[in-house]
Each structure stands twice: as C-alpha cells, then as structure tokens.
Amino acid sequence: MAKFTFKGGIHPYDGKDLSKDKPIIDAVPGDEMVFPLSQHIGAPAKPLVKKGDPVLRGQMIAEAGGFVSAPVYSSVSGLVKNIEKRRVATGDMVESIIIENDGLFNEVEYDVADDWEKLSRDEIIAKIAKAGIVGMGGAGFPTSVKLQPKEPDKIDYIIANCAECEPYLTSDYRRIIEEGEKVVEGLRIMLSLFPDAHGIIGVEDNKPECIGHLTKLTKKDNIISVKELKTKYPQGAERQLIFATTGRKVNSKMLPADVGCIVNNVDTICAVYNAVVLGKPLMERIVTISGDAVKTPGNMRVPCGMTYTELIDQKGGFKTKPAKIICGGPMMGFAMFTTDVPVTKTSTALLAFTEDQVAESETTPCINCSRCVEACPAGLMPGKLSDMVEAHDNERFVANGGMECCECGCCSYACPAKQPLTQNIKSMRKMELAKRKK
Amino acid sequence: MSLPKVSSNPHIRSAATTQIIMLTVILALMPAFGYGIYNFGIRALFVCIVCVATAVLSEVVFALITKKKIRVDDLSACVTGLLLALNLPVSIPLWQAALGSVFAIIVVKELFGGLGKNFMNPALGARCFLLISFPVAMTNFDTDCFTGATPLALLKAGEAVNVKNMILGSIPGTIGETSMIAILIGAIIMLLCGVIDLKIPASYILTFVVFLILFGGRGFDPAFIAAHLAGGGLMLGAFFMATDYVTRPTSAKGQIIFGIFLGILTGIFRIFGPSAEGVSYAIIFGNCLVPLIDKFTVPVPFGINPSEFRKGGKK
Numbered sequence: 001m002a003k004f005t006f007k008g009g010i011h012p013y014d015g016k017d018l019s020k021d022k023p024i025i026d027a028v029p030g031d032e033m034v035f036p037l038s039q040h041i042g043a044p045a046k047p048l049v050k051k052g053d054p055v056l057r058g059q060m061i062a063e064a065g066g067f068v069s070a071p072v073y074s075s076v077s078g079l080v081k082n083i084e085k086r087r088v089a090t091g092d093m094v095e096s097i098i099i100e101n102d103g104l105f106n107e108v109e110y111d112v113a114d115d116w117e118k119l120s121r122d123e124i125i126a127k128i129a130k131a132g133i134v135g136m137g138g139a140g141f142p143t144s145v146k147l148q149p150k151e152p153d154k155i156d157y158i159i160a161n162c163a164e165c166e167p168y169l170t171s172d173y174r175r176i177i178e179e180g181e182k183v184v185e186g187l188r189i190m191l192s193l194f195p196d197a198h199g200i201i202g203v204e205d206n207k208p209e210c211i212g213h214l215t216k217l218t219k220k221d222n223i224i225s226v227k228e229l230k231t232k233y234p235q236g237a238e239r240q241l242i243f244a245t246t247g248r249k250v251n252s253k254m255l256p257a258d259v260g261c262i263v264n265n266v267d268t269i270c271a272v273y274n275a276v277v278l279g280k281p282l283m284e285r286i287v288t289i290s291g292d293a294v295k296t297p298g299n300m301r302v303p304c305g306m307t308y309t310e311l312i313d314q315k316g317g318f319k320t321k322p323a324k325i326i327c328g329g330p331m332m333g334f335a336m337f338t339t340d341v342p343v344t345k346t347s348t349a350l351l352a353f354t355e356d357q358v359a360e361s362e363t364t365p366c367i368n369c370s371r372c373v374e375a376c377p378a379g380l381m382p383g384k385l386s387d388m389v390e391a392h393d394n395e396r397f398v399a400n401g402g403m404e405c406c407e408c409g410c411c412s413y414a415c416p417a418k419q420p421l422t423q424n425i426k427s428m429r430k431m432e433l434a435k436r437k438k
Numbered sequence: 439m440s441l442p443k444v445s446s447n448p449h450i451r452s453a454a455t456t457q458i459i460m461l462t463v464i465l466a467l468m469p470a471f472g473y474g475i476y477n478f479g480i481r482a483l484f485v486c487i488v489c490v491a492t493a494v495l496s497e498v499v500f501a502l503i504t505k506k507k508i509r510v511d512d513l514s515a516c517v518t519g520l521l522l523a524l525n526l527p528v529s530i531p532l533w534q535a536a537l538g539s540v541f542a543i544i545v546v547k548e549l550f551g552g553l554g555k556n557f558m559n560p561a562l563g564a565r566c567f568l569l570i571s572f573p574v575a576m577t578n579f580d581t582d583c584f585t586g587a588t589p590l591a592l593l594k595a596g597e598a599v600n601v602k603n604m605i606l607g608s609i610p611g612t613i614g615e616t617s618m619i620a621i622l623i624g625a626i627i628m629l630l631c632g633v634i635d636l637k638i639p640a641s642y643i644l645t646f647v648v649f650l651i652l653f654g655g656r657g658f659d660p661a662f663i664a665a666h667l668a669g670g671g672l673m674l675g676a677f678f679m680a681t682d683y684v685t686r687p688t689s690a691k692g693q694i695i696f697g698i699f700l701g702i703l704t705g706i707f708r709i710f711g712p713s714a715e716g717v718s719y720a721i722i723f724g725n726c727l728v729p730l731i732d733k734f735t736v737p738v739p740f741g742i743n744p745s746e747f748r749k750g751g752k753k
Contacts, residue, residue: 007740010452012450012452013450091444167450239740239741243740249740249741250741251739251740251741251742252741254741322442323442323443324442324443324449325442326449330447330448330449330450331447331448331449331450332447332448333447333449334447335442335443335444335445335446335447335449336442336444337441337442337443337444338441353449356442356443356445356449357449357450357451358443358445358449358451359443359445361451361455364455364456364509364512364553365456365509365552365553365554365555366554367456367459367514367553367554367683367684368554368683368684368686368688369459369683370683370688370689371454373688373689373690373737377740378739378740379737379738379739379740380737380739381688381689381736381737383688384688400736401736401738401739401742401747404739404740404741404742407447409447409448410448412448412451413448413450413451413452414452414454415451415452415454416452416454416455416456416458416459417455417456417554418451418455420446422446422447422448423445423446423447426446
C-alpha cells in the first residue's frame with residue numbers, strides 16, 4: 001500500500017513501548033471531583049447546580065454557554081460541595097464545580113437508541129451537542145459545531161485521526177485495539193450526516209496492529225478506507241493529516257471544512273458512538289500514564305474530574321522524583337508544577353520524566369544550519385521568525401508567514417543550538433491574535 | 439520541596455548540538471588532513487597545529503577582552519583553523535599562518551558578532567587576506583617532493599596534466615586540497631551524518647562543469663573537465679566551504695541559486711581570470727550575496743497562495 005505523508009517533520013524517540021501493550025484499566029475516582037466549566041474552546045459552560053445539590057453520575061451539571069460551547073457532566077454521584085476557581089493543567093485558575101463523591105455511582109437513565117440509523121440528521125447532532133462532546137485530541141473544539149459546517153454538501157471526507165504522532169501517547173492505540181468497532185461505528189454515524197462524504201482512517205505505520213484491525217473492521221464498508229501514513233511527527237496535526245490523506249491544503253485562515261474535510265480524534269469518535277447509540281454523555285476518557293519517572297506506565301479509563309495525583313497513585317506512584325511533569329504529549333503538552341489538577345475532556349496523557357531536557361540544554365548562538373526550516377511542517381523559516389520576535393518586529397513576522405505556525409514544536413526539537421524557537425513564535429502569535437480580537 | 443520545572447512546549451530536544459556538528463566536520467576533514475601530512479611531510483602538521491591553536495587562542499582572548507562567555511567548546515574555532523591550514527601551502531612561514539588565523543577569528547568572525555553572525559567564511563576570508571598580503575609565499579607550491587606549477591596552472595598554460603595523480607592527490611597544491619579522494623571520503627561522512635546535503639555542492643559542481651563545456655574552449659573534453667574538478671580547491675570549497683551554515687542561504691531554493699552562482703563565478707575566474715584558481719574568491723563573493731538571495735527566496739508557507747504571499751511583501 002502506498003504510504004502517505006507531508007513535508008517537514010521530525011522523528012523523535014517515541015517511547016510508546018512503555019505503555020502500548022498495557023490494556024486499559026479503570027481508574028477509581030476519589031472523594032472530591034473537580035469539573036472546570038471551561039474544558040473546550042468557546043464560551044464557558046453555565047452551572048445548573050448549586051452548593052448542596054445532589055447529583056447523579058451522567059447528570060448535566062453545567063449547560064453550554066453559547067453555540068460554540070459544551071455542557072459538562074458529573075462522572076460520579078454525590079453532593080455539590082462548592083463552585084469555585086481551581087487550577088487546571090494549563091496553570092490557569094478556572095471556575096469549577098466541586099463534587100463530593102458518595103462512592104455509590106448512582107446513574108441517570110440513558111436514552112439508548114436501538115437503531116441509530118433511524119435517527120434524523122438533526123437528532124444525531126442534537127445528541128452530540130447535548131453529550132458535551134469536544135475534540136478530545138487536545139484542542140477541545142465542540143464537535144457538534146464542527147459537524148455543522150456552512151456548506152454541508154461540500155464535505156467529501158470525514159477523517160478519523162488515528163495517527164497518534166505524539167511520543168509516549170498510546171491511549172488512541174489501546175482504544176482502537178480494544179474498542180475498534182466503536183471507532184468504526186462512530187465514524188459511520190458521522191458519515192451518515194453527509195450523504196456524499198467518504199470516511200478515511202489515517203494510521204501511522206508504526207501501528208500495524210491497528211491498521212490490520214481497522215482494515216478488518218471496515219472490510220465491508222465501501223465508503224471507509226484505512227490509509228497507512230508514514231510515521232513522522234506531526235502526522236496527526238490537522239493540516240498535515242488532511243494533506244497526507246487527501247492532498248488538500250489548509251492554511252491558518254481556513255477551516256478543514258473549506259476543503260471539504262472534517263477531522264476527528266479517536267476518542268472523540270468513540271464519544272460520538274457512546275452519545276448517539278448508548279445515550280451516554282462525555283464523562284470519561286482514556287489517559288496514558290507514562291514516562292521514565294512513573295513506576296508502572298499504562299493506560300487508564302478515567303472519569304473526568306479526577307486529579308492526576310489520584311491517577312499516579314493508582315499506578316503505584318513515581319519511581320523517582322520527576323523533574324518534569326507534562327499534561328499531554330512531550331511536543332505540545334503543558335508542563336505542570338503540580339499534579340493536583342483535574343483530568344478534563346482534553347487530557348490525553350500524564351507524562352513524568354526524571355530528566356528535564358529543556359532545562360539541561362544550554363542555548364548557544366544560531367549557526368543557520370536550517371534544520372528548523374527542514375523540520376517545519378508549515379514551510380516557514382523558524383530561525384528567522386524567532387529573530388524577528390526578538391527584534392519585536394511584528395510586521396515582518398506576519399509578512400513572513402509567522403501566523404501559519406501550528407506550534408507543533410518541531411523547530412525547537414530539531415535546533416542544535418537549543419534556541420527557544422517555538423516558544424518565541426508562539427508568544428508573538430499570541431500577541432498578534434489578541435490584537436486581531438480587539 | 440522543589441516543584442517540577444515548568445516551560446513552554448516542546449519538552450524534548452534532539453541530541454544534535456553545535457559541538458557535535460563541528461566535531462563531525464573535523465572528523466570529515468581528517469582524510470584530507472592525513473593525506474596532506476603524507477603528501478607534504480611533517481611540516482603540514484605544524485602548520486595545522488599553529489592555525490588551530492592560534493584560532494582557538496584568538497577566540498579566548500577576544501572573549502576575555504570583550505567580557506563575553508568563552509565558547510571555544512563549540513569547536514567552531516578549531517574548524518576554522520583547520521580549514522585555513524588546509525588552504526595554505528605547506529611552505530608558508532608559520533607566523534603568516536598564525537596571522538591568518540587571527541584575521542579569520544578576530545576580523546571576519548568576532549568583529550561581526552561571533553559565531554553565526556559573520557557574513558563571510560572566516561577561513562576563506564583569511565586565505566584571501568593572506569593571498570593579497572603575501573602573494574609570493576601563498577603561491578609557492580615548491581616542496582621537496584614537488585617543484586613547478588600546480589596542475590591547474592599547467593592546464594591554463596595549455597599543457598598536459600596527469601589526471602590520475604590529481605584525483606589521488608600526489609600533486610603540488612595547498613595542504614588539504616590536493617586529494618580529491620580524501621576530500622570526497624570526508625564529504626561522504628558529512629552527507630551520511632546529515633551535516634550537509636548535496637544541494638550546494640551538486641549545483642555548484644554541475645554549473646561549473648556546464649560552464650567549462652560552454653566556455654572552456656575544449657568543448658566536451660572529459661579529461662579537461664576531470665582535471666578541473668580534481669584540481670585546485672574546488673572539491674574542498676564545494677563540500678567544506680560553500681556548505682558553511684553561517685554563510686550560505688537558508689532556504690533550499692536559495693542554496694541552489696547560491697551553488698549555481700558559485701559555479702559561474704568559479705568558471706569565470708578560472709577560465710578568464712589571471713589566476714588558475716578561483717574557488718576562494720567565488721565563495722567569498724557568493725557569501726556577500728547571501729542576504730540578497732535570502733531576501734528573495736523566502737519559502738512560501740504551506741497552504742498559502744504563492745502570488746498572494748509575495749504580494750504580502752517579505753519586508
């Protein structure tokens with residue numbers, strides 16, 4: 001089979017062997033659960049409960065705060081302890097609903113659909129919106145909004161992002177191996193919304209088991225194809241995945257729907273299946289716990305609202321004191337100074353390393369080796385852009401395409417002078433985006 | 439209890455460092471260096487030691503005077519010193535060799551801001567400085583083993599040359615430039631280690647060959663072309679000097695334009711100029727054009743319409 005890929009990218013050590021063969025185990029929620037109201041892009045959710053209210057597992061505790069927003073559900077039963085600001089993985093303080101877990105797991109009754117194919121398009125989208133589903137690969141964009149593009153007739157492809165290109169992450173891998181049918185069925189549900197669309201499942205070639213399994217599951221489908229992608233970071237970045245699987249190009253000013261594509265992550269597609277078929281809202285996800293500082297790396301099914309501390313304790317704690325703790329992958333995740341933050345809808349992983357490669361590498365002068373240029377999947381010159389940032393030259397930064405950066409981190413990774421390229425470019429982009437919002 | 443450190447993504451780094459890159463270049467220069475000693479005797483080693491030691495010392499002294507961090511451990515001064523030595527005739531007075539190193543490091547490199555900021559290849563800048571200052575010593579290739587003109591000079595005078603000897607390297611010339619084979623072994627080391635790629639050397643050499651065929655006055659004469667490729671500093675220049683990161687264009691397109699430009703200049707200098715050689719001058723001329731080439735070869739970002747990007751103006 002021909003292999004699909006994109007220009008640029010890097011080949012970091014993938015560390016997936018630490019956890020890829022560890023079956024998903026259930027994490028046990030602790031006494032206190034924290035549900036941030038902002039676990040997605042868009043308006044924060046609005047609380048539907050107040051202090052002292054009893055709640056059930058699967059009960060909506062906050063409703064969507066607008067069109068681009070998503071409701072939040074409780075993953076345990078118990079009492080609302082408080083609504084207050086709590087720290088989240090990004091380091092920000094976010095208004096959160098705190099629930100005292102009674103340990104009974106009394107559940108609401110779910111609206112099971114015996115045959116989802118009989119549901120109308122609007123009913124399916126309503127179910128997805130109501131279930132609070134957002135992009136679970138990290139971005140957190142509400143899925144129901146994604147599935148309602150301006151011109152639905154122009155959607156040609158629904159792409160299932162099974163690339164999982166971030167090193168160490170194996171949650172999608174385990175999900176496909178253990179619940180591949182759900183992924184394929186979820187994709188079929190989404191395809192039913194767009195009569196002309198074809199389904200593409202993009203998997204990197206370092207996961208032959210997934211490719212085999214998915215190919216078997218989709219053998220009878222003639223509108224779903226499994227595409228084998230070259231293993232290269234960031235193959236799972238939306239623009240790179242679209243290009244590799246369809247040859248279409250998306251830039252920073254466009255949405256995937258502009259080129260007839262909608263991309264969804266594995267966990268998101270599973271959540272769609274759960275919402276439409278089982279009537280279950282999004283209240284748990286698969287999280288990879290890995291890194292050389294973790295005693296027993298593995299994958300867990302985690303009810304949202306648990307803290308990372310609880311996860312790490314249930315995995316036997318740290319082997320050695322970690323120098324760096326990351327929420328998400330090592331390329332795009334957030335470094336955390338504490339694990340006492342809640343798992344949210346977009347938490348893909350908790351990684352803990354004994355060595356902090358960033359702190360240990362000294363920055364030396366740029367020697368113009370152009371490794372960053374070769375690594376940049378957006379076709380930019382990161383070294384030059386970084387110089388412009390250091391010179392506070394916003395105008396040249398924008399004229400040289402700085403806003404096209406997807407912050408994948410390839411340039412900083414590749415740089416032999418250990419320059420903070422991604423970091424510089426990211427900060428300038430943030431300033432420019434803030435200016436545009438005004 | 440100390441908290442884990444927090445920093446912006448990415449949280450991992452590749453193993454590549456400037457030091458490892460420079461070390462690879464030094465290793466890749468070893469075949470040419472070794473052959474130079476074999477070909478010209480132990481004095482070649484002394485010239486190299488003087489050049490490298492002076493280069494490193496100059497950098498340390500400059501850092502001390504200007505109160506900058508001493509960064510000789512990046513090995514870039516060693517590379518400069520070694521490259522300069524390989525570009526000198528073995529009979530050069532040692533004080534002149536040392537002066538060349540001082541010029542390379544202080545004038546060409548440090549005064550323009552140090553590593554990464556110089557606009558001209560330091561070793562070549564120094565070689566040209568020495569060529570202008572001490573033309574006799576710099577073009578005296580007579581040794582115990584060889585007397586008379588270099589093959590390129592013979593070629594220019596219309597005389598016959600032994601191409602086999604030129605490829606192996608048993609000819610007069612500078613310490614490191616004579617053996618095409620030794621230089622190519624080094625080039626292969628650098629290519630395999632990913633330190634350089636073929637964009638500049640290939641476009642440079644191909645353009646030069648085309649230029650020779652068109653304007654060399656011999657048409658397509660394989661022996662003549664082979665002699666020109668193996669003679670003088672072309673191989674050393676194309677693989678070790680023109681590919682110098684700091685003084686080459688950044689984009690792939692720019693690098694190819696740069697290579698073509700060097701090929702044409704070298705052709706002009708060798709065929710029409712008064713000297714048989716032309717590589718050093720071609721490369722330092724090319725170095726001066728790099729900012730201009732860079733300006734006009736900013737790559738078009740992924741998914742952007744090229745004409746709109748250019749209209750947007752890359753100021």
